[in-house]
Amino acid sequence: MIDPLGNASRRRILLLGPPGAGKGTQAKRLARKFGVPHIATGDMLRSAVAAKTDLGNRAASIMARGDLVPDDLVIDMLLERISNADAAPGFILDGFPRTDAQAEALSSELGSEGLDAVIFVDVAEDEIVRRISGRRTCPAGHVYHVTDKPSRDGDYCEVDGNELALRPDDAEGVVRNRLAVYRSQTEPVIDFYAKAGSVLHVNGLGDPNEISGLIHEVLAA
Numbered sequence: 036m037i038d039p040l041g042n043a044s045r046r047r048i049l050l051l052g053p054p055g056a057g058k059g060t061q062a063k064r065l066a067r068k069f070g071v072p073h074i075a076t077g078d079m080l081r082s083a084v085a086a087k088t089d090l091g092n093r094a095a096s097i098m099a100r101g102d103l104v105p106d107d108l109v110i111d112m113l114l115e116r117i118s119n120a121d122a123a124p125g126f127i128l129d130g131f132p133r134t135d136a137q138a139e140a141l142s143s144e145l146g147s148e149g150l151d152a153v154i155f156v157d158v159a160e161d162e163i164v165r166r167i168s169g170r171r172t173c174p175a176g177h178v179y180h181v182t183d184k185p186s187r188d189g190d191y192c193e194v195d196g197n198e199l200a201l202r203p204d205d206a207e208g209v210v211r212n213r214l215a216v217y218r219s220q221t222e223p224v225i226d227f228y229a230k231a232g233s234v235l236h237v238n239g240l241g242d243p244n245e246i247s248g249l250i251h252e253v254l255a256a
């Protein structure tokens with residue numbers, strides 16, 4: 036059940052959208068605003084890959100191809116993360132759920148309290164390709180864009196000084212596969228939430244500050 040956000044002091048917000056739609060950019064802002072953690076399964080998996088954990092070793096080649104990591108691995112990882120004390124007041128979910136099975140697992144974990152809002156950030160495919168091909172990230176996950184959000188320190192992260200790079204799965208052929216996977220496996224999740232309550236649609240094209248404003252408008256409506 037999706038509760039109207041206005042009646043909830045808790046903030047459990049889910050951001051849905053295609054790869055490169057700006058979910059991470061907006062999720063970080065929402066997390067800061069509401070004082071709840073930004074929980075991004077992509078970031079968690081990339082940390083596991085970098086740390087060469089069992090999960091990371093199993094996920095590495097799958098992520099490099101742009102395919103989805105198996106549901107059982109991702110569901111266990113996510114449910115453990117949201118059971119942490121810091122997520123008790125709420126969380127901003129980004130990148131999960133990506134399949135109907137993941138959505139059902141989350142729904143059964145949250146029970147009748149459910150989510151407070153589901154936001155779909157909509158961006159056309161040509162803009163997605165432009166954004167992803169220009170994205171540069173540092174090993175700690177700080178995100179830039181070569182023209183739209185360049186680092187003040189050139190090829191180095193202005194937060195921690197690490198060298199910026201193209202994410203391995205941001206290579207053109209992999210992005211095409213990520214988009215195909217999104218259409219076949221993740222788009223049905225939007226219907227899952229539409230049937231359960233309401234999905235708030237936000238046009239993700241425009242300045243990130245304007246998009247934050249649109250998100251706050253739909254949350255307040």
Ligand code: AP5
Binds near residue numbers: 137178204239
């Ligand atoms: P993940 O890391 O979740 O990748 P994604 O969903 O493809 O999302 P992105 O990080 O590419 O984009 P975003 O929407 O967050 O956009 P961002 O804000 O960075 O997943 C990676 C992989 O992990 C998956 O392929 C899969 O293998 C695995 N995985 C993860 N979760 C999984 C799950 N649940 N199940 C199974 N496997 C899973 O912005 C993009 C760029 O655009 C940036 O450069 C940014 O600066 C720029 N930008 C942002 N907003 C704007 C704007 N308004 N205007 C112009 N530029 C903008």
